[in-house]
Amino acid sequence: MHISSTFDAGNIEVVDISDRDDVRLRIVKDAGGEHSQWFHFRVSGLDGEPATLVIENAHTTSYPKAWNGYQAAASVDRQTWIRLPTSYEDGALVIQVPAGLQTLWLAYFAPYSRERHHDLIASAVEEGALHEVLGSTLDGEDLDLLTLGEGELPIWVIARQHPGETMAEWWMEGFLGRLLDRDDALARKLLGAATFYVVPNMNPDGSRRGHLRTNAVGANLNREWAEPTMERAPEVKLVRDRMDRTGVVLSLDVHGDEELPYNFISGPEGVPSWTDEREEVRQRFERAYEDANPDFQRVHGYGRDEPGKANLTMHTNQVAERFGALAMTLEMPFKDNADAPDEDAGWSPERSAQLGAAVLHPLAAVLDELRAYV
Numbered sequence: 467m468h469i470s471s472t473f474d475a476g477n478i479e480v481v482d483i484s485d486r487d488d489v490r491l492r493i494v495k496d497a498g499g500e501h502s503q504w505f506h507f508r509v510s511g512l513d514g515e516p517a518t519l520v521i522e523n524a525h526t527t528s529y530p531k532a533w534n535g536y537q538a539a540a541s542v543d544r545q546t547w548i549r550l551p552t553s554y555e556d557g558a559l560v561i562q563v564p565a566g567l568q569t570l571w572l573a574y575f576a577p578y579s580r581e582r583h584h585d586l587i588a589s590a591v592e593e594g595a596l597h598e599v600l601g602s603t604l605d606g607e608d609l610d611l612l613t614l615g616e617g618e619l620p621i622w623v624i625a626r627q628h629p630g631e632t633m634a635e636w637w638m639e640g641f642l643g644r645l646l647d648r649d650d651a652l653a654r655k656l657l658g659a660a661t662f663y664v665v666p667n668m669n670p671d672g673s674r675r676g677h678l679r680t681n682a683v684g685a686n687l688n689r690e691w692a693e694p695t696m697e698r699a700p701e702v703k704l705v706r707d708r709m710d711r712t713g714v715v716l717s718l719d720v721h722g723d724e725e726l727p728y729n730f731i732s733g734p735e736g737v738p739s740w741t742d743e744r745e746e747v748r749q750r751f752e753r754a755y756e757d758a759n760p761d762f763q764r765v766h767g768y769g770r771d772e773p774g775k776a777n778l779t780m781h782t783n784q785v786a787e788r789f790g791a792l793a794m795t796l797e798m799p800f801k802d803n804a805d806a807p808d809e810d811a812g813w814s815p816e817r818s819a820q821l822g823a824a825v826l827h828p829l830a831a832v833l834d835e836l837r838a839y840v
């Protein structure tokens with residue numbers, strides 16, 4: 467048997483592979499040494515026999531409680547990802563590899579590769595989006611911006627500030643695919659009313675390095691929005707500077723949550739300038755999203771911030787306060803939607819993309835209110 471992770475978004479350390487019933491592995495920490503949870507590796511030479519993989523430092527990751535009820539993602543063809551029987555025992559994550567396989571890829575969630583990101587940019591350009599490089603990341607990657615539509619309302623949609631939350635870029639694929647569909651009347655209506663500024667991957671460096679949460683120098687981008695610098699978080703600095711030029715009436719920041727098995731929105735209700743009127747618009751957005759795709763729900767989520775107590779280093783709070791915008795964070799599960807579980811796939815790339823396509827409905831539902839924010 468052989469285990470490797472020297473590839474795009476790979477992350478694992480092999481401690482001891484001598485006993486196939488007790489293969490000892492460790493997740494490597496992100497740059498900065500604080501965060502870890504993402505893993506992605508290949509097992510070859512299985513020879514059709516079962517194996518037991520033990521990630522022995524699971525209890526030292528960023529969200530150890532999240533391993534309860536979690537099932538590891540795996541694929542033999544790198545197209546279809548299923549879940550393997552997984553348990554969290556004595557601080558270790560134990561993954562059972564079934565018999566009958568030769569080579570298998572495993573990951574915390576179905577990976578979204580840098581190659582696929584390039585394909586996404588190419589297809590969006592093909593369908594009429596404008597593509598622009600906002601600048602360089604610290605590893606020298608391009609930070610890509612797509613611009614779509616010609617309306618007066620500036621709407622921003624960004625994803626993968628936390629690079630291990632790959633479901634966020636799968637969501638983007640569904641969102642962009644529908645928004646660029648010329649036969650979709652709802653898309654045409656939105657593109658006439660608004661101009662969309664879309665950053666499908668805010669953290670290319672962390673994505674390629676196989677990080678859960680940080681960029682190349684260990685910055686958690688969603689704690690850098692108050693005073694971003696080119697030295698520590700150029701990704702945020704470049705996007706916020708462009709937002710200052712375009713203005714923002716609505717901004718959606720797409721994430722994944724390690725612990726909660728639900729799709730939900732977290733809002734900026736704790737910013738000083740929040741009003742009952744903006745709260746009503748947010749509620750209308752959420753109700754319309756639930757109607758459009760029942761995988762979204764409004765019952766489970768984070769607690770609400772106290773008035774005036776919002777953390778302004780986070781995108782949603784900074785953008786809401788800075789622009790008087792309706793800014794929101796969308797969270798999807800790493801595990802599954804507990805209200806409608808899929809035992810084979812769990813929460814999946816396909817359902818993430820469907821949720822992305824469905825967001826056109828809540829956007830359309832609040833267009834009239836957004837005109838007051840220009």
Ligand SMILES: [Zn+2]
Pocket residue numbers: 628631721722
């Ligand atoms: Zn996140």
